[in-house]
Amino acid sequence: NAGVTQTPKFRILKIGQSMTLQCTQDMNHNYMYWYRQDPGMGLKLIYYSVGAGITDKGEVPNGYNVSRSTTEDFPLRLELAAPSQTSVYFCASSPGTAEAFFGQGTRLTVV
């Protein structure tokens, strides 16, 4: 049972480069989320989606974009990477009970 799968696990980007963090879930959950976690700062919500075709901004959306073309996939796009985007990124999904199931995370470093 795969759950929530994120790729890649690690990535180093140069300032100004772009990349897409992939997230897919096989639990047929409607709700999906992207968080970033900085050391000692807890989890901050970047974007969320309540179903295919519907996305909305969270607490820290600047510098990111998302799309949700299918129930399973919720990719996060970073445009023009900046050092401030160095973080650990977690994708999560929920069946609507507010319990979130997290992927294993992507550790991103921007240099």
Add this chain to the structure above:
Amino acid sequence: QKEVEQNSGPLSVPEGAIASLNCTYSDRGSQSFFWYRQYSGKSPELIMSIYSNGDKEDGRFTAQLNKASQYVSLLIRDSQPSDSATYLCAADSGGYQKVTFGTGTKLQVIP
């Protein structure tokens, strides 16, 4: 700004003792509260949820909620070294099953 506050710790307890983790929240409209456990370098996993005032027990874990005081706690009885982790408190914050996370309390159980 809806906030969830936790003492970052570390909280050190001897093996077999009771660990008490505390959390306060600012949004009086929050109805759902969660405790996630996060091992170093891993993703958060849900260990307890609580929705009404009082205590909720699950094995060695007891969650306590006091909405009047806007206070949530987690007690871990018979603490084990394997309980050493960061514990994240979270509260729902405005529909679509969004939650606000605290910064986490690091627990160290000393053998």
